[in-house]
Each structure stands twice: as structure tokens, then as C-alpha cells.
Amino acid sequence: MSWWTSPATETQISHGDRFWLYVLAAIIMLLLIIPTLIVIPMSFSDSQYLEFPPEQWSLRWYGEYFDSTKWMRATVTSLQVGFLTLLVATPLGTMAAYALFVSGHRFAKIIFMLLITPMIVPVILIAIGVFYAFGRMGLNNSITGLVLAHTAMATPLVMIVITAALRSYDLNQERVARSLGATRIKAFFMVTLPQIKFSVVTAGLLSFLTSFDEVIIAIFVSGGKNATLTKHMFAALRDFIDPTIAAISTIMVGVSTALLLATQFIGRRKK
């Protein structure tokens, strides 16, 4: 009973005194976790109707998914757009974040505000605006258009991650390198980048996920043979409950979990 009566806070409250808090927190956390993971057991059910727990287990819905050209094509599109977004948004955001952080110019703050507008403007407005503008430019239903749009959504996230990293990094190290004769570019790549590389990787993973999970812009801007996974999923959700979605959802949860654990691992190694 020593844990129970031992003090839990600076105000001499014991763990036993606030056991109610632990129970409450546990309940709320379960409420957060269960709906995220419940699709996993359901996806292995044999039934048309998603019951829990499933009476009979099978891989039927995974079969449906992997045998469908529609779903496979959409998956390839989503992965492709996600990777391209990662490849474009990470350097773009890193460059901008570094530039605005180092430059003491009075415009730097204004440009920073401008570059994080995609986080402030409601996505639905961006989606219909892009749909309208891309219509004029012939970019609707194209991979290029979707990557551009997703890059705009991911860049602010990259900038926030990198700016946070630069704030905890001592820029004097770069000054030392430059006073020893390195050019600014060389100093960045040899001194600064190696020290913020984990943040750059995290930012890259985040931009992939931003694109891969993005729904609203994809609904409007992607289509035809370049429709994304999320666009098809949304259409299916609106119409009826198709258990194939449970199988796809499970795969998506797997992808996010892997990426999340990767960033946690990176974060731990950094310390």
C-alpha cells in the first residue's frame, strides 16, 4: 500500500486520494483509442454486417480490396502523391523556415504569416478555390495539380517543425564555421543540417501523411483514373457501409502507427 499512500503531488495529495483521476483519465484514453483501433478486428470478419466481435474470421475483405482494380489504382495514386508531396514540401518548407529564421529582415515575419495561411484558411474554401482555379489551368484530375495543392498544405507544417528545431539549435555554430572560411551554403549543409536532420525527417513523414490522409481537396481536385484512396473511401462512406473499408482502414491505421512510432523513435534518439 506504499504507492497508494505515497504523495503524488507537491500538495501532499496521495495517489490514493486522486485515484479517481487515474480512473477518469483511463476511461477517456480508452474512448480515444478504441474507436481508432476497433476497425482492425472488424476487418477480419466474414460477415456483410460489421459485428463485434466477429462470429467468423476471414480475410474476405482484404481479398475484395486487393482484387479490385479501382481500390488498387487509388492506393497507388495516393502513395505516389504522398511521396511526391514529401519530396517537394520538405525542401521547400525547410528552405523557407531557415531563410526566415536567419534573415533579420522586417519582411520575414510577414512572409512567415503568409506561408502559414493554409493552416488558417478553412480547407473547404481552399478546396473549391483550387477546383475553380485548376479548372482554368487544366490541372484538375492531374497528379501535378494534386501534388501542388498538397504541397501547399504540408509546407506550413514543415516550417513549424523546422523553425522549432532551429530555435533550440545554437546558430553561433554556423557563424563559427563561416568565420573559419566556409560559405553559408557549406556551413548549412555541414553544420546546421546534420543537427536538425531528425526534425527534417519528421517533417517529411508529416508531409507524406498530410497528403495521404487529405480528403477534401482530393474530393474536388482528384478524379478519373487519378482519384485518391480517400476520395473513394469518402464516396463509399456516404452511400453504405462497405466492409472493404474496414480492411483499407486497418491498412491505413498500420501506416500511421508505423510513421508515428518512427517519429517517436527519432525523438528519443535525438536526446
Next chain:
Amino acid sequence: MPVSPDIERSMLNGQELKSQKKREEWVLLGLSLPAIFVIALVVILPVGWLFYLSFVDGHGSFSLEHYQKMVEYKSYARVFIATFKVSALTTLICIVLGYPIAYFLAALPSRWSGIFMLAVLLPFWTSLLVRTYAWLVLLQRKGLLNDLAIQIGLWDSPVKLVHNMTGTLIGMAHIMLPFLVLPLYGAMKKIEPDMMQAASNLGASPVRAFGSIYLPLSISGLAAGSLIVFVLCLGFYVTPAVLGGGRVVMVATQITAILEHQFNWGAASALGVVLLLATVLALYLAGRFFKFDTALFGKR
């Protein structure tokens, strides 16, 4: 008064250094050009275009008809009320559920908080489409929640939990909760434990110490989190569209409906502009109470 050559040289040198610094600042700003280009193309230009469209009537001349309709038609008022109601209630639910877990997480030693934090981060990183789908399945007539409630005797026959306001609020709260917990946790982590100890040493009861020290110090994090949730809710589309089943019409749903059924760009744009203004207003009002900078990056 004549200046000695030495001083003159160093003055020239200083000028040169100054202009070099100016030049470098501009070159550095230039590095942000590619990002500016993409965001201008995807956000600034299209939204500007919509702004223009919202002030133009069917014949291409300036008019306020789209905004007038918003004031005159009752259907618009219903949409605005529903949007505000869903956003406010979701924020409230998130505050009630989020404060205890943020407090719990902030009080844990760091080796444990990392593990328990996954409960917040995992949903945060999971596609909202997946989570919306999960709630659709859980809340349906023959879903897990109805089964469970009937089994333990909460109600006798299946209750309609989805395709209505209830389902929308449950789903929205689940999706928004991490957005409230994360900034709140950050603010709570910065509270010095010594402060609580000092209060206690000076004779404050635990409740008093919490009320007059901890709560006020955590309020900026709570405000930041609540604001993020509220603003995100205002423009939310996917979850109300799926879990509301057409019965909960929010601004974003209405915008797509106008485009799908009437193909009326002016009306849709006007509604979008109002949504944007509401968002900016909320952020502006909140910006007067706390610094976004600190909320985004932590204390400098």
C-alpha cells in the same frame, strides 16, 4: 573638420559591411520564394478569385446579391446556427474531456508520459476518415454501442445514434480532442511544481492551490487549444457530412451542396468568404489574449 584616412577607411568599410548585410538578407528572403509561389498559386490566388466571384452577379457586374440572400433567407440562418452550435458544443465536450487527461499526462514522470501520450497521438495521426468510419460502425442501430447499452439495461430498444446531431458531436469530439490536449499539455508542463509546493507550504488546501495557482497558469494553453478546436470545427466537412447523414448542415456542407446542385459559384464563394471572416475574427480576438507564437513553438 578633416577626417584621418584611417577613420575614413573604416567608415567605408562599415558602409560596405552594412550593404553586404542588406544584400544577404534579401538573398535569404529569396530562398522562401518557391514556397511563396506554391502557396500563392494554391491558396492566395484561388481564394482571391472566390472573393471576387462572391461580389459578382450572373451578368458579371458588381452586386451584393449573394450576401443579401444570406441575410434574407431563413435557410442560411439555420446553417449558421447549426455551425456555431456544433462548434461550440464540440469545444465544450473537448474541454471537459481534455483537461483531466492533459493534467494526468503532465503529472506523470516523463518515462510514463511518453507511453500514455500515445493514446492521444495515435488518434491524432490516424486518418479522420478511418475514425469517422469507425464511429459510423460503432453507432449504427445494430452497432456495438447499442448492443452494449441494451445489455447493461441503459435502454431497451436500439436508439438512433448516428445520422443526426448526436453522432456528429461524438465523432467531432473524438477527432478534435487531441488538438485541445496537446497545447494544454504543453502549458501544464511549464508550470513549476515549486509553485504548488509554495502554495501548500503557505497553508493552501490542495483544492485552493489548484484553483489559484494551477488553473490560472494552465488557462492560456486551454484557451489556445479551445480556439484551435473551435476554428477547425467551423470549417469542418467530412465528419458532419458522414455522421450527420444530411441532417446536420454546416457551412462547409452547404457550400458543396450549392456547388453540386445549383452550380452557383457566387453563392458558394460568398458563404466561403463569411466562413473565412468568422475564422479570422475568432483568431484575432484570441490573439489579443495570448501569443500564438508561444502556443506554436513554446517559450523562446
